[in-house]
Amino acid sequence: MAKELTGYEEITDAFLAKSFTDQLLIVDVRDGDSLPGDVTERLADQSLLPADSVYDEDGAGRSAIGDVGNATRHHFVDVQTRGSHRSYVVE
Structure with a gap:
């Protein structure tokens, strides 16, 4: 999906990332x-x-997180797997 999105003229980049518990x-x-x-x-x-609608932040329904270089960054949460990812700290 990320690769398909970069076919839009307006989209400069799209990639997967992971928060502590979400994709x-x-x-x-x-x-x-x-x-x-x-x-x-x-x-x-x-x-x-x-992300704003998933995390119940002000401006629910919007995805824009902020500016990065010459772009505005939008975060989308995979709600099918929400909470199933775990981050581990190595001591």
Whole structure:
């Protein structure tokens, strides 16, 4: 899915990441552009929802986390596997 998203002119990068317990899809959108509307729908069909709506943060339903270089970064959470990932600390 990440590779397909980079085919959009507005999207400069898309990749998987992991929080402590969740799998994330990160999407960078070129400065001055918006996340294409059909992208959010396609991701929702794959159980990837905007991070703000999953984590109950202000502005629920939005995915934008902030600016990174010349892009705005959007986080989407895989809600099918939410909470099943574990991070371990090596001593």
